[in-house]
Amino acid sequence: MRGSSRLRCGAGTLGLMVLAGAGAQLPPPRVTTADSLPPPVVAAADYLLMLEDEPLALRAQGRPGFWRQDGDRRRLDPASAEARAWLDRLARGQTSLLHDVAARIGRQPRVLDRYDHALDGLSLVLSPSEAARLSGLQGLWRLQRLTSRPLATDAGPAWIGAPALWDGSALGRPAGSLGQGIVIGVIDTGINARHPSFAAIDGLGQVLENPRGTYLGWCNPAHPMHNRLTAGGCNAKLIGQWSHLRASMNPADENGHGSHTAGTAAGNRLLGAVFGRTLPMARDLSGVAPLANLVAYDACEGSLCAEAATLAAIEQAVRDGVDVINYSITIGDASPWASAQDLAFLGARAAGISVAVAAGNAGPGPASLSSIAPWLTTVGNASHDRAFVAELNQASGGGSTLGAMQGQALTAAYGPAALLPAAGRINRLGAIDDGRCLEPFPPGSFGGAILLCERGGNGRLEKGDNVLAGGAGGMLLINGPDDGASLNSDAQALPALHLGEREGLALKAWLALGSGHRLAISRSEVSLASDRGDRLAPGSSRGPARYRACCLHPELPIPFPAELDLLKPDLAAPGTDILAAQANGMSAFVPEFGLLSGSSMASPHLAGGAALLLALRPDWTPAEIQSALQLTARPLRDAEGRAVTALEGGAGGIDLAAAARAGLVLDASIAAFLAAEPETGGRPSALNLAGLVDAGCPGRCAWSRMLRSTEAVSRTWSLRIEGPDALRIDARPTRFTIGPGASQALTVTASWDGPASSVAGWRFGSLYLRPEGGASPELRLPLALRLQAATLPRPIFLTVDRESGSRRIDGLEAPLALAPEVEVQGLIQASPIEARVAQSPRGADPFRVLTGTWSTTLTVPADRARLSVRIAESASRDPDLWVGRDDNGDGLPQLGELACASASPEIGERCDLVAPEPGPWWLLVQNGRAAGVEDRVVLEVALPGPAAAGNLSAALTRDPSLPDADAWRLQLAWSLPGLQPGDRWQGALRLVDPTGPSPNLGIVSVELLGVERAATATPRPSPRAEPSRPPSPTTLPPATASAGVPTPSPSAPSPSAAPARAVLPWLGQRNRP
Template structure:
């Protein structure tokens, strides 16, 4: 299929209305009496029923989710229905008025989730869900076992389905979206001060009329649980003695803290509620292999505790690695609800978060009616309008809950962003001036000591004996005799060989603990383990009795060389650890970068501290680690800084909407952020608007609002335009010759204001030149970008819209507001027919019309050139609006059964073709970046065998006519956006195939949680194939006809022209974007006998991707 066929917009997905929720105390969206928690009577009457079974009691009664089933065997799915959930409801059903939105006791505007209108509509939705469940049961021929029902964040059910059943349900008119079970990856010291929180704490921020520390604000932490015994979450602040006020009333709690439930006694007036959606429904995962998770919301991972402490933890004065430290959450007097939605995979150590658990948690947050801010430091969100968790976040925002997310830890490459939802705010991670706490090893003699050894930075090992005292400078420094081998210190060392010494050994061949214990048995007082590859090393050494440290390969080799040259070498290992300085506002190299896929959005939204963040932590059990502090890196640590700042604004400016809070944080951000080299200024795709300054945001003189209807209408798959959203940024990837944006601002102050807008960094203008906004009123500006001087190559260019206050009208000076701008001029893209057919009589001449088009975004200049060779688009099928796909991964999990699942689609070659490139669209189920979660990628082309591939990658890989395996970063491999591309020449592959039908299989080598899913497509040959071979080798390819094909592009090289192809009129031309025109090609029949002939019409152009394209021509000569 040629790119010509992309001009028609495919709209198969109707956008879901924004959603919100309601519940009374101790009520929840969710299971009914058949295993779910709302009674059947409650559903019939429309009332919300009390929980009949506590979370702890429901675990054993329900099976675990089925993430490991193949496509044919099925798995767990979320089925989202079209009728709007509570928050999106606007009274469309006769007799059911919409629930109002009211200010709570502290003036915060939120959905009335506990009134009669909310209860009645929720009851209506439950009845409708049961009716549809009956229809589904008839359609699939069996009763439907429902794990969970949700009516607040989304109108959805969670159930187990076979793959074919899911496809049949997807076709129902009442169904909006069917999403397979997937798992997303888990992605303060000086941090709060850097973002300006301390100025709100003491009331010194410009425009502040009080001091705000989060009183009355409730944070929903969706994560791995919480270390409920930590002083960071005590009812009384350990430092200033503040006694927290429970918004539910003293001693009242929600969720699993209820009397008789698993977390009874673990809540207090700061930690007011908790839920377990991992051991409890809908996941029910406890007791499964390789899962570390306990019933209740306790934390045995540490991620959730650290995040909660950073956002809203109490003040604490403590000691960390021998250093006195003071830490605090950004909003230290706020309350917390812990939503446990993640577990630890003990085989990999990775934190994983089921989508079904996340969406249930968001639904519950809305139903409870007390949460003000959600923090979600977890992956996902790359498809905002077609991921159920993303849609749930839209429901939360519409209900009056701010959602802060991490940007992802897949940087610094482009297009690695997670959380592209325009209704949430994603956070990049930067340094904050204090880096890691490092132990210093100082070689003390003999003199002279080389400069690299004075000192050496050590990383203290984990899970072993703490280093709590200086090892004196007279201590011998000795290196292992086996240091240069691959198994150093894996066997017993000579007795006394390290008596009283610091032992230096090398990584490799066995566990770190074995090396340490062998050195200990030989007399060592401490062990330094050198890495055997580039990078740092933090050795885990459980079961050891002496301090252990990691060191880089280079430093280890330097220690080896010195110790071997000096038998009397000595060294000191200091205590306490030394806090190392770093450059403020330099991005972490891991921080993910834009652009935002193919969406006209600017992401990330903002930057916050996320490198070497010190906060409360948790151990591997839910008790015994109450005093633990931890130092962590990641955008997971940056997001709670933003969440905390949003909470302070929620308290200080209760009348602002969630988009207005987001805009205030973005427009007042500090743009002086640097790249990870600590020198180069970061562009908006790296920093967003900049590092947040909540002390300025509180005094923002203008804010920007948006509504859920517009967010949904912006879905590009439905013809929407995300660039038209009223965002505090401007982005367009289709800025041919110029583009325009309109942005609307509200004056939240009590006096009229005058602003002077201007455009910096790009050619263009902002009108009007002077903007007067009345008190409480709104006015718009038009931003016009002149892109005629920009290269038409798809590169991005940046600028800033600046709004400067004219001044003088308010007591406190207003901050200058800035909106980042990103524009790109797309290149032209030639489009030719898939096949040109013509017929002439023997001995006669004729002609045929061929359409050439421009599917790109700039003017196409073309000319016919039937010499040499050209690129032929053998297949070019895009997914359009399709959001479903089929697994294609060989699982790397030990003992995985089935070992993998694969998908395949076919293509036909009309003549001998050299394959040049392959491209397939897909996504990683966990939301992680393919470049980091896949060990390898394999491409295979199989010959056709009676309408299916002649083999498969697991049981018969040798049947392929060609196969290639490479790592994601190998030459010729492109994994941008989690799609998979291969340029064969760059990869060193030369594949020439004769005419015929072939099958392409592309699969990753990754864990089940990080499986790659190949997008289906609305066009193609009509069907494709899937297979899930068993561990015993059984299994056959099965056709799938739910979609017409899989998304794939196959390009090849063919010879141009044919003896019977004549002149083309006109031979050249120009086409505007989206335009097309016919060319008339002469055909000469002289000397041709009756039969069929093949050739190629070739057209050269300024398309940078395909400078010379071919269209196959099939000529039939009749007698």
């Protein structure tokens, strides 16, 4: 049994937890006899049943009998006697659990997969009612419904320093490595197996070798599906293919994403690869580790990847013994210690596998990451130095002069031709375009003119297709404020040019005066400029590492937002305009190559880099490889040239040549990762990682790190520190000498030495380690801490069975407060808002696809402590909730305005926002699984504050039972006459220090739920809220508004007025069919 390493929600109850982690619902009643069960419902889904034993990779930790030596590397050996015995035990446990499941639900369930290397579990097809009845089943640790996750070089390898590892110059060796002997597993959309990027002989005539000596998966002639593969689809380069899809059962790539990521990581060296659409161009290209071998795991259909398939792929990759995994797929916002995907990857890390994952493309907003597990290397999207540049020129007409402008695109020359704005034009759906070219235009609309389109709302290539459909001869794509000067060298379907925000404003101003506007687009040229590289893309997801923690109440799985003391993303790599292989039929040229952008393209750069480092440094662990990359990373800037913080781009841009020479590295054990879980009292900041992060530092914080020398001789190192003047950073020792392979402890403290009134907020610094002689570069540990005047309790959720009472709440620390006080806001009851929502298309973007969505607008008055929204009732089996502030005042929900997304695959969605900014907000509901033609959904909205309602009081006293003199005890008392079971009362506590230098300490949410009184007279024990570190305290303006709950805008247009278009053009409250 795993004991304390297992993760529990609340007081050890199982509950129905979902991977998306956003929702909450009361646990269903337990049914203990099979003959009392109703017939299964037809709405079956995939469920993961995780057992309590350790999977093989975790069991093997610290047990030599599970491992074998392979040259300089130690590999997990599933064939060892110890491993076989453990696998037999896991098989017996799974068979026993499966028998118990069948007895509980009254039938034999369909088994999709069994997991025993990365996880101990089974995936089954069950109905929701059947899954509910498994709660409390002996041996079952966790039950999770599986959903689907979206998918998240010629110049790239050179930019990150790969050639210096290829030829050995990075380490001063006569020969280096191009990845020989290393196997990279790519979990994605499959692979274009006949592409020359994956052939057995590369473009330089190099014959590849299969280091395993056998073929894996469908490539193995003994596999029953081997005959389904295209002849020649497996070779000494592509040594394995698997399909984990139930529908197609074919690992061939029909999307192009998997071929592109595989080619980026390990594609062959090729000469004269031809690509482009309006302008064919040839480039030499190579993957980062061009002589590494590949295994392709097909786990995605279209742009969605079913978690049942991705878990099976992770498990199989561990069984196959790959060395590196690339995972350009989103993971979600659950705690890493509660996410099946994250835990499976922990098993992969335990087996010695380095895992690179995409950060996501939801930037530039904070806390937009899709992967935050400390055992994964999360990679953001940055630029390299190559671009295809072209000019806008030969401008004429109008009321002023317009000079030439440079932009980016892979384009043929076009023009001069008339320039027309897309804004105001009628698209094919009969709607007026808002300037973003969101839908195709009717044929013959533009007569060969050049159309001006604005970025946003849909894909850049989709815009080109839309204007081409209307008969445009060319397109100018201009950025808005969100993207600034960030450009892409797209190969559009027609001549086109991408311009920055500044150029776009000048174009619009010129177009607004006079008439007869004409201009031309020049032919693209290749441009290499070092200043263009290491620019973090605006769309790359940023930190901090926020997740949905569990739980506010020991009996109810209600999550709340929390942050991990981790540096995320870890690094950035080239992900913009990456040239690599694509699927058959995706290009006018054969073989197919294409340019793609996103963190999906950045992740395989790191995966290939890890393969090279492993080939040259076979004794390094995955943690040491990651630390070497972080310690030697280059500084990043944004598209405007501003320095990027550690929360935005992690340690920086990867530099393989420097990483290979890192004289010190850091290692982190699997036991340490398990022990770091915050919900069981662990501290992620204590992990031996390169980032020094504290998301809630109450004035002073500290870290300890253990460094290991990688050099063959003794070396002396000295420390230097950079940071804001008021941030006092101290490190010990300041100078040390370390022998070959020896370890050195390092202690770092940081404290605020500036005005206490300015304590709140993130501060950044760096700790540099400089070697005295030797080949190692100077190393850098990035530091990021959020100072706050107080550490607050987690949000308070109480179930109460009487009209009045009191509870004690612990967890408040206020070291910089002289006399903290508490101001009560609320309690109030929420106002219901009823919606009727049709079925949404599968995987539809709620910000573009109108079908199956509903919205309303509301106004948040000043000084409101909370905006609480939850789906209280729903006929839909999967309604999702989205909440955002209407920053531009147009009444339209837009992704860039999103403040909260609650999108689990079940019901019970909720968003709870502390100190919402006053002004207009919108609520959006999407119906993921309709029960009828149109489902009734009831939202409850509450805006407690600014005044107390007289039904809740709070008192603060110092806690004499705790050794910390800064700890305080909070006593809550409520009086709710007529309280009934199911009643919900919402409020907030505003912590202030009127006499101190930092008056606003923060806000704590309060929610009381009425429940049935217990049958016995024994008083219910008082739950004590565990300490946590929520988002930083928010400074509030003086209270001026009165309490109340908003109502939807009364000026809602009729449902029939909603045009069918890819934005959300409604104000107030509206249904869309």
